[in-house]
Amino acid sequence: MEANAIEVRNLNISFDGVKVLEGVDFTLGVGETHALVGANGAGKSTLVKILNGIYHKDSGEISVFGSSTPYDSAQGARERGIAMVYQDLSLVPPLTVTENIFLSRPPFRKGIFLNTAKAHDEAVKILASLGVDTVIDPDSRIEDISVGQQQLVEIAKALSLEPRILILDEPTASLSNSEINVLFRVIERLKGRGISIIYITHYLRDIFKICDRVTVLRDGSVVLAKPVAETDIWELVHEMVGGQAETSVVWKRTEPAPGVKPLLELENVTTRSIRDVSLHVFPGQVVGIAGLLGSGRTELFRALYGLDRRISGRIVVNGREVAIRSPSDALAAGIALVPEDRRKQGLVLDFSVEQNIMLPILRKLRGKMLLSGKKSGTLVDHYIKYLMVKTQDRRQHVRYLSGGNQQKIVVAKCLASEASVLLLDDPTFGVDIHSKLEIMRIVREFAAAGKAILFVSSEFKELAEFCDEIYILKKGSVSGDVRRNVTEDQLMQMVQ
Amino acid sequence: MNVRISSKINLRNSVIYIVFAGIFALFSIILFNKGFLSPDNLLNIARQTAMISIMAVGMTFVLCVAEIDLSFGAVVALSALVTAMTLRATGSIPLSVLAGLGSGVAVGLFNGFFIAQIGIPSFLVTLGTTGIVSGIARWISHLQSIPIDNDAFVFVFGSGDLGPVPILFVWTLIVAVIGVLVLKKTAFGLKTLATGGNKISALYSGIKTNRIKLGVMVLNAVLAALAGILYAGRLHGARYTLGDSDVMIVIAAVIIGGTSMFGGKGSVIGSVLGALIMGILNNGLILMGLDVDQQLIFRGIIIITAVTLTMREKKS
Numbered sequence: 166m167e168a169n170a171i172e173v174r175n176l177n178i179s180f181d182g183v184k185v186l187e188g189v190d191f192t193l194g195v196g197e198t199h200a201l202v203g204a205n206g207a208g209k210s211t212l213v214k215i216l217n218g219i220y221h222k223d224s225g226e227i228s229v230f231g232s233s234t235p236y237d238s239a240q241g242a243r244e245r246g247i248a249m250v251y252q253d254l255s256l257v258p259p260l261t262v263t264e265n266i267f268l269s270r271p272p273f274r275k276g277i278f279l280n281t282a283k284a285h286d287e288a289v290k291i292l293a294s295l296g297v298d299t300v301i302d303p304d305s306r307i308e309d310i311s312v313g314q315q316q317l318v319e320i321a322k323a324l325s326l327e328p329r330i331l332i333l334d335e336p337t338a339s340l341s342n343s344e345i346n347v348l349f350r351v352i353e354r355l356k357g358r359g360i361s362i363i364y365i366t367h368y369l370r371d372i373f374k375i376c377d378r379v380t381v382l383r384d385g386s387v388v389l390a391k392p393v394a395e396t397d398i399w400e401l402v403h404e405m406v407g408g409q410a411e412t413s414v415v416w417k418r419t420e421p422a423p424g425v426k427p428l429l430e431l432e433n434v435t436t437r438s439i440r441d442v443s444l445h446v447f448p449g450q451v452v453g454i455a456g457l458l459g460s461g462r463t464e465l466f467r468a469l470y471g472l473d474r475r476i477s478g479r480i481v482v483n484g485r486e487v488a489i490r491s492p493s494d495a496l497a498a499g500i501a502l503v504p505e506d507r508r509k510q511g512l513v514l515d516f517s518v519e520q521n522i523m524l525p526i527l528r529k530l531r532g533k534m535l536l537s538g539k540k541s542g543t544l545v546d547h548y549i550k551y552l553m554v555k556t557q558d559r560r561q562h563v564r565y566l567s568g569g570n571q572q573k574i575v576v577a578k579c580l581a582s583e584a585s586v587l588l589l590d591d592p593t594f595g596v597d598i599h600s601k602l603e604i605m606r607i608v609r610e611f612a613a614a615g616k617a618i619l620f621v622s623s624e625f626k627e628l629a630e631f632c633d634e635i636y637i638l639k640k641g642s643v644s645g646d647v648r649r650n651v652t653e654d655q656l657m658q659m660v661q
Numbered sequence: 662m663n664v665r666i667s668s669k670i671n672l673r674n675s676v677i678y679i680v681f682a683g684i685f686a687l688f689s690i691i692l693f694n695k696g697f698l699s700p701d702n703l704l705n706i707a708r709q710t711a712m713i714s715i716m717a718v719g720m721t722f723v724l725c726v727a728e729i730d731l732s733f734g735a736v737v738a739l740s741a742l743v744t745a746m747t748l749r750a751t752g753s754i755p756l757s758v759l760a761g762l763g764s765g766v767a768v769g770l771f772n773g774f775f776i777a778q779i780g781i782p783s784f785l786v787t788l789g790t791t792g793i794v795s796g797i798a799r800w801i802s803h804l805q806s807i808p809i810d811n812d813a814f815v816f817v818f819g820s821g822d823l824g825p826v827p828i829l830f831v832w833t834l835i836v837a838v839i840g841v842l843v844l845k846k847t848a849f850g851l852k853t854l855a856t857g858g859n860k861i862s863a864l865y866s867g868i869k870t871n872r873i874k875l876g877v878m879v880l881n882a883v884l885a886a887l888a889g890i891l892y893a894g895r896l897h898g899a900r901y902t903l904g905d906s907d908v909m910i911v912i913a914a915v916i917i918g919g920t921s922m923f924g925g926k927g928s929v930i931g932s933v934l935g936a937l938i939m940g941i942l943n944n945g946l947i948l949m950g951l952d953v954d955q956q957l958i959f960r961g962i963i964i965i966t967a968v969t970l971t972m973r974e975k976k977s
C-alpha cells in the first residue's frame with residue numbers, strides 16, 4: 166500500500182498550560198484535497214503550523230510520505246515537499262513582489278550576481294498561472310499593494326516552491342469571486358498533477374466545489390472526518406459549533422423614514438484616488454460599497470477617516486460639515502473604522518485584548534487622572550461575550566489569539582467607540598460562519614439604534630443580501646446606486 | 662490594563678531582579694572587608710545612581726515610543742549651567758530651576774519637532790542636537806566651572822539629607838513612582854506604548870502619534886534637565902562636562918531593565934533597577950581598586966552578560 170502524504174496520530178500541543186490540540190488524528194491522502202474546518206480558535210492554524218515545522222508538538226506522531234523522521238523548521242518541512250500559505254501573510258513589506266516570491270528558495274544567479282531579469286520572468290510566469298500577471302506588477306513593493314493582492318503573492322510564493330503538499334490557510338479570505346475562481350482552477354490543476362492539498366476555509370460552500378475529504382475540529386479535537394460527498398453544510402456547521410446553528414439569515418431591509426435627514430453625506434469628495442464621490446447614509450441604514458480590487462472602495466474609507474487628504478468636496482455628519490484631517494478628527498466627528506488589515510492597521514499585537522479595545526476611547530475611561538481599570542474591564546468583558554471572542558481572558562495578548570478572534574477584537578474596538586457612523590471594511594474577514602452571522606446581527610442592531618453603516622465586502626453575495634442600498638464604485642467614481650433587491654450575479658455584472 | 666506588576670511578574674522582568682541580586686551578592690562577598698555593605702557606602706550608591714535612575718525613567722519612555730535620544734547628556738550640562746548662572750545672576754531658586762528645566766523643554770521641543778513633524782530619524786536628530794547643545798554649554802560657560810554657594814539650593818537639589826535619607830534618594834523615588842504610574846496607568850503612557858508597538862494601528866485608533874512622540878522627547882529632556890540641576894546641587898556648581906559619560910550608562914540601564922529597543926514594551930521599575938546595577942558596578946569596581954581602564958573593560962563585559970541573560974530568557 167502506498168503511504169499517505171501526511172499521517173498524524175494522537176497529536177497534542179498546549180500553550181501556557183492551555184490545551185489547544187488534543188489527541189488529533191489526521192490523514193491526508195496522496196493527491197487528495199482535504200478541507201480543514203472549525204470555528205475561530207478551534208486549532209486549525211495551529212495544526213498546520215505544526216505540520217509546517219513552525220510550532221513544536223508536545224506529543225504525537227507525524228509521518229510525511231511514510232517517513233516519520235522529525236523536523237522542526239519550515240526549512241525541514243520544505244525538504245519534505247511541504248509549502249504553506251499562511252493566514253497571517255508572511256511577506257516582507259519593503260521588498261518587491263518578485264523578491265518575496267523567491268524569498269524562500271535559492272536565488273537565480275548569473276555568476277556571483279543575482280539574475281534579476283530571470284527572477285522577474287519567473288515571477289511573471291507564476292503570476293500568469295494565477296491569472297493575475299496583469300493586475301500585479303512584479304516590481305511593486307508589497308507595502309504598496311492591497312491585502313487581496315498580497316494574498317495572491319503569498320500563494321504564488323508557495324507555488325514557486327513546487328511543493329508535493331500544499332497547505333492553504335484561508336487563502337481566499339480577501340479575494341473576490343473572479344480571483345477565487347482562478348485559484349480553484351489552479352487547485353484543480355495541482356490535483357491533476359497528484360499534489361496533496363490541505364485547504365482551510367470558513368467558506369463552507371467552497372469545500373463542496375474543490376475538496377475530496379473534510380475534517381472538522383472543535384476546541385482542539387477532531388469531531389468529524391469523512392468524504393465530502395457524504396456530508397452537507399448543515400452537518401459541518403452542526404459539528405463545528407457543537408449544536409444547532411443557522412447557516413444563513415434573511416436580513417430585513419430598512420427604508421429611511423420619510424423626512425429624516427441623512428446622518429452621513431459626502432458631496433463630490435475627491436482625493437488622489439477617488440473622484441467626485443457623493444453619497445448619503447440615513448440613520449438605521451446599512452449602505453454597501455461594491456467594487457473590484459482597485460475600484461477605490463478602501464480609498465473612499467481612507468478619505469472619510471482622514472487618512473487621505475481631501476482635494477475637494479464636503480463631508481457632512483448629522484447636518485454639520487466636519488473638517489476631517491486625521492483619524493482622531495474622524496473619531497471626534499463620530500466616525501469609526503474597521504480597517505482592512507487587522508494586524509497592520511487594527512491591532513497592537515503586543516497589547517492585551519483590553520488595551521486594544523481601550524485605545525480609541527481612552528478619554529472616556531479616565532478617572533480623575535489615572536485610567537479606570539474597572540470601567541474598561543466591564544466594557545471589555547461585555548464585548549468578549551457579545552462577539553464570542555475565544556481568549557483566556559481580557560489580559561491575553563492579541564498576538565496569541567487566532568486570526569478570526571483577532572478580527573473580532575478589531576470589530577469590538579470599532580463598536581465600543583460609540584461612533585454614530587461605522588465604516589466597515591470587510592469586518593468579518595476570517596471570522597467563522599457562525600460568528601459571522603452573529604456579527605452581522607450586531608451590526609444590524611447598531612443600525613437599528615440609529616447609526617449609519619457603510620459596508621465594504623469582497624463578497625458580493627454578502628453585500629447583496631445584507632445591505633439596504635449599494636453604491637457601485639468603478640475606477641474611483643460612483644457609477645451607480647442600487648436600492649432594489651439584487652443578486653450576487655447582477656452585482657458582479659455592474660462592477661465590471 | 663497591564664498593571665499587574667506584582668501579581669504576574671513576567672519572566673523577562675524577573676531576570677533583572679536575579680541579575681541585581683546576583684551582582685549585589687557577589688560584591689557583598691568579595692568586598693565584604695572593604696565596606697561594600699556599610700550603610701555609608703550604600704547611601705553613597707543611592708546618591709551616585711540618583712541621576713542615572715531619573716534619566717533612565719525618561720529614556721524608558723523614549724525607547725517605548727520606538728525612538729532614541731542621544732542628546733540628553735548634553736542637556737544635563739546645559740541645564741546645570743543655566744541653573745547655576747541664573748542663580749548667580751538673580752539669586753532666585755525658583756527662577757533658576759525654571760530656567761534649567763526650561764532649557765530641557767526647549768531641547769525636547771526641538772528634537773520632537775524634527776522627529777515627529779519632519780520625520781527625521783531620532784538617531785540623527787539627537788546626534789545633531791548633542792553637538793548644538795554641548796556647543797552652547799561650552800560657549801556660555803567659557804569652559805569654566807560655575808560655582809553655587811546658595812545653601813538652600815544645594816540642600817534641596819542634591820546635597821541634603823532628610824534624617825538618614827539622602828534627598829537625592831527622595832527625588833529618585835518621586836520620579837520613579839510618577840514614571841510607573843504614567844507609563845502603566847495613564848492615557849499618555851498607553852498611547853506611548855501603542856505608538857511604539859504599532860504606529861499605524863495607533864494612528865488608526867485616533868492617537869496623535871506625532872504629538873505623543875513630541876511629548877516623550879520633551880519629557881526625556883526635562884528629566885535630563887532635572888538630573889542636571891541635581892548634579893549642580895550635589896557638586897555645588899556646574900560644568901560643561903557634566904552628563905558626558907552618562908548617555909551610554911543610562912541606555913544600557915534601560916535595556917538591561919527589560920525595555921525593548923524596538924518600542925511598545927517597557928518597565929520603569931526595570932530601568933531603575935538597571936540604573937542601580939550600574940551604580941553598584943561602579944562602586945564595586947572602584948572599591949576593588951581597579952583603575953579607570955580596568956573599570957571600563959569590566960563594566961562592558963558585565964553589561965553584555967546581563968543583556969545576554971535577559972534576552973535569552975525572553976526567547977524561551
Ligand SMILES: Nc1ncnc2c1ncn2[C@@H]1O[C@H](COP(=O)(O)OP(=O)(O)OP(=O)(O)O)[C@@H](O)[C@H]1O
Pocket residue numbers: 180181185203204205206207208209210211212252555556565566567568569570595597
Ligand atoms: N503561540 C500561541 N500562544 C498561546 N496561545 C495560542 C498560540 N497560538 C494559538 N493559540 C491559541 O490556540 C487556539 C487555536 O488557535 P488557532 O490559530 O489554531 O485557531 P484557528 O482554528 O486557526 O482559528 P481561526 O479560524 O480564527 O484562524 C486559540 O485559542 C489561540 O488563542
Ligand SMILES: [Mg+2]
Pocket residue numbers: 209210211252334567568569
Ligand atoms: Mg487560523
